[in-house]
Amino acid sequence: MEPTTQTENHDSPRVEGSGALNAIFDAIVALLIAVPGLGAASAGVAVYRSADAATAEEIVAELEVTATTMTDAELVDAIHSLMVWGGLGLAVTGAVLVVAGIAFAAYSRRVRRRLEGTGLVIDDRIVLAVVGAVVSAVTSFVPFSPLVGGGVAGYVRRGSSGDALRIGALAGIALAAPYALLLVFLAGGAFAANAVTLGLLIVAMLAISSAITVVLSAIGGYAGSAIADR
Numbered sequence: 001m002e003p004t005t006q007t008e009n010h011d012s013p014r015v016e017g018s019g020a021l022n023a024i025f026d027a028i029v030a031l032l033i034a035v036p037g038l039g040a041a042s043a044g045v046a047v048y049r050s051a052d053a054a055t056a057e058e059i060v061a062e063l064e065v066t067a068t069t070m071t072d073a074e075l076v077d078a079i080h081s082l083m084v085w086g087g088l089g090l091a092v093t094g095a096v097l098v099v100a101g102i103a104f105a106a107y108s109r110r111v112r113r114r115l116e117g118t119g120l121v122i123d124d125r126i127v128l129a130v131v132g133a134v135v136s137a138v139t140s141f142v143p144f145s146p147l148v149g150g151g152v153a154g155y156v157r158r159g160s161s162g163d164a165l166r167i168g169a170l171a172g173i174a175l176a177a178p179y180a181l182l183l184v185f186l187a188g189g190a191f192a193a194n195a196v197t198l199g200l201l202i203v204a205m206l207a208i209s210s211a212i213t214v215v216l217s218a219i220g221g222y223a224g225s226a227i228a229d230r
Helices: 019-050 053-063 072-115 125-138 145-157 161-192 196-228
Strands: none
Touching: 019 072, 019 125, 053 072, 072 125, 072 161, 125 145, 125 161, 125 196, 145 161, 145 196, 161 196
């Protein structure tokens, strides 16, 4: 009988870590979502409360802002509207992040309970997408950080190249969503003040930045999966 040799199979089940470490990891991820959200919500409330015409006039005067297509009164109205809508946007975005952090902790705990005793690594798309987004946010000081977050999600998920691209893209969407929500409010403030050009610029910024984030994260997911399968 010929001796058999063991070959590495990347599709074989991977061993999950200890329950205590997993719980700590999930708690850290949840806190990294909820704590900044709480800060954003507090800042948003402060901005909203301080938003008035007098403050907008002071900003225009101190910064010596000039506009060729708007009168001083229109510029003051635009800044006031941006403060109101921006404050609301920060508050809403922060509240959403707090809820998302709590929801992530509950969801990941439920997923891990389902896998308890199987020894399998968690590869749930939602969990990995959120983890990838958090990694991208934490490494935002690194150029093209969505590549890093998408790469982490793709590395853990593995699977086919299409699946890796999808999990990376989902991580990018999760990362871009809070910023997109805030920009939607800012665009609303610009349009409410009849600053159409500014509103369109914000919308363009939203579309371009979101697209770049999702594409980079998807590429990272593909690269992470490719590295894991080597």
